[in-house]
Amino acid sequence: xxxxxxxxxxxxxxxxxxxxxWQNGGMAVEDRGAEQLPTSEEGWRARLTPEQFHVLREARTxxxxxxxxxxxxxxxxxxxxxxxxLLFDSRTKYHSGTGWPSFTEAISPExxxxxHDTAHGMTRIEVRCARCQSHLGHVFPDGPRExxxxxxxxxxxxxxLEPRTGPEG
Ligand SMILES: [Zn+2]
Numbered sequence: 001x002x003x004x005x006x007x008x009x010x011x012x013x014x015x016x017x018x019x020x021x022w023q024n025g026g027m028a029v030e031d032r033g034a035e036q037l038p039t040s041e042e043g044w045r046a047r048l049t050p051e052q053f054h055v056l057r058e059a060r061t062x063x064x065x066x067x068x069x070x071x072x073x074x075x076x077x078x079x080x081x082x083x084x085x086l087l088f089d090s091r092t093k094y095h096s097g098t099g100w101p102s103f104t105e106a107i108s109p110e111x112x113x114x115x116h117d118t119a120h121g122m123t124r125i126e127v128r129c130a131r132c133q134s135h136l137g138h139v140f141p142d143g144p145r146e147x148x149x150x151x152x153x154x155x156x157x158x159x160x161l162e163p164r165t166g167p168e169g
Contacts, residue, residue, distance in 0.1 A: 037083055037132055044134075048082060055157040056082045056134035059119075059126070064099025067156025072101070076163040078154075083132035087111050087159065088152070094144060100137065101154050104147035114139065127152065134158065 038044045044057050054060040069078075078088040078101075088103045096102035106112045110130060117126035117138065125139045136158045143151035 044082065049157075051157045052081050055155045056080075056136075059135035061137075062100070062155045062157050067100060069101040069154075069156040069159055069161060070099060071095070072161065074161060074163055076161050077107070078159045078161055080129040080132060080134060080136070081158050081160045082134040083129060084160070085111060085129050085131040087129065087136065088154070090161070090164070092147070094147075096143075096151055096153070098151075098153060101156055101159065102143070103152040103154065104143050104150060106152065112136070127154070129158075 038047055041057055045053050048056060051062065055062055072090075072093075074090060076090050077086055078090065078093075079085060080087055086107050089107050092103045092105050092107075094102055094104060106127075113128045113130045113133070115126045115128060117124045127136045127139055128134060129136055135155075137152065137154035140151045140153060141149060143149050
C-alpha cells in the first residue's frame with residue numbers, strides 16, 4: 001500500500017506548464033458539447049433532480065457529509081451534473097475532512113469560471129462550470145501545500161463520476 005493520497009509534486013504551484021492532466025490518461029474523452037442545453041431555469045428544473053437544481057442553479061450548498069462523493073475513492077473523471085463538462089480528475093481528489101468532495105485543482109483552467117462571491121458576509125471564490133454556468137462549489141486556500149495549497153470544495157450533487165475504464169498506462 002502506498003500511504004500517500006497525493007503523489008509528490010516536483011513543482012510548486014500552478015505553473016501552467018506541461019500537458020494538462022486530462023491529456024495523460026490515454027483514454028478517449030467524449031465531448032458532449034453538441035448537446036442542447038436548457039435556455040431557461042424552468043428547462044433546467046425539468047432536467048435536474050430537485051437537489052441538483054438547488055445546488056447547480058440556485059447556488060445552494062448541500063449539507064456536509066450527505067453527498068454521494070464525499071468519501072469516494074473510485075478512479076475516474078468527474079463531469080458537471082448539469083451539462084457533462086469535464087471538471088475534475090479523481091487523481092486530484094483528497095480527503096479534506098470537511099464533508100464535501102475536495103480536489104486540489106480543476107481538470108483544466110478552461111473547465112471552470114471563478115467568481116468573487118460575497119454572499120453570507122464572506123468573501124469566497126465561487127466555482128462555476130465554464131460551459132453551462134452552473135454553481136459547483138468554492139475554492140479555499142487551505143488545501144494540501146504539496147499539491148498547490150488549494151481546496152476545491154465541491155457539491156456531490158453538482159458532479160457525475162464517470163469511472164475510468166480505459167487501459168492504464
Ligand atoms: Zn456544466
